[in-house]
Amino acid sequence: EVQLVESGGGLVKPGGSLRLSCAASGFTFSSYSMKWVRQAPGKGLEWVSSISSSSSYIYYADSVKGRFTISRDNAKNSLYLQMNSLRAEDTAVYYCARVTMVRGLDYWGQGTLVTVSS
């Protein structure tokens, strides 16, 4: 069974940093691209960042470029999102998701809440 479990969310002050993790199991993690998607309270889904299976291709939404860094450790079946210079508008539930070009985001984690507030 495919499972994605996020962790690392919490309350952080504006300008602070946080590192999210996503532990994958039930599939060959190293064969799949992965994405981070966020959802602000009461709002829609927003793509944050993508990383290819071997980390060769990495993309960011304009809203987080220069502040967030996506990475993965295929040996540990884990995906990460380092978030720096956090702003109030980064407050959201952050989901990791497995992705293929054909099937889209076919498996999602349960999400982890990041709250940026003083």
Add this chain to the structure above:
Amino acid sequence: QSALTQPPSASGSPGQSVTISCTGTSSDVGGYNYVSWYQQHPGKAPKLMIYEVSKRPSGVPDRFSGSKSGNTASLTVSGLQAEDEADYYCSSYAGSRPQFGTGTKVTVL
């Protein structure tokens, strides 16, 4: 990098059908047959319901169907059931920057 356009809400009585549109451009919806639809219940993670415009993952009821014409994709839920009440989002491959729809809240009356 604009979101795909969906109606904010749609509704129907049990047993009826409801169709949700998802309008993009020739750079996303119209340019690729890689449109997917996600269902999200309150407090839950999104769930893939349709991929590649009209294909259903294993376990998704055949009441859910998808189609596309030009720059607009559609999701139809036939034979509405109470558990279909949820938010629905479309998404399209768009090169390196995937697009999500604005979301549609489906209410079962």
